[in-house]
Amino acid sequence: MIIDRLYHNVKEKGHVCLGLDTDINYIPQWFLNKFESIEDAIFEFNRRIIDETLGAVACYKVQIAYYEAYGLKGLLAYKKTLEYIKSVGALSIADIKRGDIAKTAEMYAKAHFEGDFESDFITLSPYMGLDSVEPYLPYFEEKEKGAFVLVRTSNKGAEDVEYIETNDGDKVFNKVGEKIHTLGKKYIGDCGYSSIGGVVGCTHVDEAIQIRTNLNSMFFLIPGYGAQGGKAEDVALYLKNGNGGVVNSSRGILLAYKKFENGELKFDECAKIEAERMRDDILKYVK
Numbered sequence: 001m002i003i004d005r006l007y008h009n010v011k012e013k014g015h016v017c018l019g020l021d022t023d024i025n026y027i028p029q030w031f032l033n034k035f036e037s038i039e040d041a042i043f044e045f046n047r048r049i050i051d052e053t054l055g056a057v058a059c060y061k062v063q064i065a066y067y068e069a070y071g072l073k074g075l076l077a078y079k080k081t082l083e084y085i086k087s088v089g090a091l092s093i094a095d096i097k098r099g100d101i102a103k104t105a106e107m108y109a110k111a112h113f114e115g116d117f118e119s120d121f122i123t124l125s126p127y128m129g130l131d132s133v134e135p136y137l138p139y140f141e142e143k144e145k146g147a148f149v150l151v152r153t154s155n156k157g158a159e160d161v162e163y164i165e166t167n168d169g170d171k172v173f174n175k176v177g178e179k180i181h182t183l184g185k186k187y188i189g190d191c192g193y194s195s196i197g198g199v200v201g202c203t204h205v206d207e208a209i210q211i212r213t214n215l216n217s218m219f220f221l222i223p224g225y226g227a228q229g230g231k232a233e234d235v236a237l238y239l240k241n242g243n244g245g246v247v248n249s250s251r252g253i254l255l256a257y258k259k260f261e262n263g264e265l266k267f268d269e270c271a272k273i274e275a276e277r278m279r280d281d282i283l284k285y286v287k
Contacts, residue, residue: 001189002120002146003197003219006091009058010243014279015235015286016057017093017221018271019250020046020081021066026254028267038070042077047084048268049254056275058246059091061221062119079116092119093148093221098132099125105135113139121146123199123221126176127161130183133196140187146195151177152211154201154224174214181215193219193244200238202230202247208237212244220245225278226252236285249278 024038027045035041050060062085067078085092094117098108112122113136124147126133139145152162152173162173177198184194197219200211220238224230225247239245256274257267265273 001187001191001195002091002144003187003193003195004189004191006059006121006146006219006246007189007191007193007243009091010246013056013058015239015245015247015282016253016275016279017059017061017246017248018049018053018057018253018275019061019063019095019248020049020254021061021063021250022046022077022254023066024070026251028257031267037073039073039076039080042067042070042074043080043084045267046077046081048266049271050081050084050088050090052268052272053253053275054088054090056272056279057090059093059121060085061093061095061248061250063095063250082117082119086118086120091121093121093123094119095123097123097125097150099128101128101131102135105132109136109139113143113145120144121148121197123147124149126150126180130179133180133183137187140195146187146197148197148199148219148221149180151180151198151200151215152204152207153199154203154228154230158201158204174211177211177215177218181218184218188217191243193217197221199223200245201228202234202238203228205234205237208234212238212240216240222247225249232281233285235282239286242286247278247282249275252278 022042067074094112126149164172184196187195200220201224202222203224222245235247253271253274257270
């Protein structure tokens with residue numbers, strides 16, 4: 001199961017999931033000036049960051065919207081980034097948040113688990129129902145793929161839908177989590193976690209212990225650390241015996257070079273320093 005590889009990476013390298021949400025405006029001008037095409041500039045920026053951070057991150061999350069925004073050249077950079085992550089033996093999460101059903105979902109699965117845009121994990125939205133997840137199941141069982149399904153997100157607007165009370169006094173996100181947790185039990189690896197994980201933000205800590213207890217075989221992709229207000233001690237509540245989740249950081253690592261005004265360090269070196277700082281910050285509370 002693919003989840004065993006991710007579990008092992010967390011054990012060996014820590015909990016950082018580096019988000020390659022690469023806006024052209026994040027690339028230093030001196031580096032951008034080296035390239036004639038957006039495709040090459042974005043990919044080479046990503047490649048250098050990947051090379052420097054390999055030892056400090058568990059996986060890389062590539063948010064497709066940042067690449068779609070630049071049209072075909074952007075998608076070529078997306079393709080090359082995913083291929084490079086695979087070539088260096090790392091794991092990728094394609095952050096695509098698909099949520100459609102039937103044949104459309106089958107085509108999304110083919111698009112992002114095969115061919116030009118192949119990744120190890122994808123993100124999915126289950127709020128149309130479980131039939132928006134089911135078309136991906138053959139890939140989890142037969143193709144060493146996995147997914148992180150939205151359960152309780154880190155944004156303020158999560159309260160608009162995810163926190164609606166059900167007839168029995170529970171919250172919608174708890175019901176969704178329970179259904180995804182049950183669905184995932186067929187795809188549990190040797191590590192005790194399922195290849196169907198959940199996106200659970202760390203910005204609402206009051207439910208953390210309940211969520212971790214109820215969804216005990218669900219591996220978490222945890223947004224909300226850093227700029228959104230989540231702290232390392234909050235993250236630790238969503239882990240179990242030091243594992244069971246990865247914590248995303250995008251701009252905090254990609255733009256770390258802006259903290260160094262003297263310019264002596266290159267952007268990729270700064271990304272490594274920030275990834276290691278974040279890793280050690282979380283490990284301090286986990287251990």
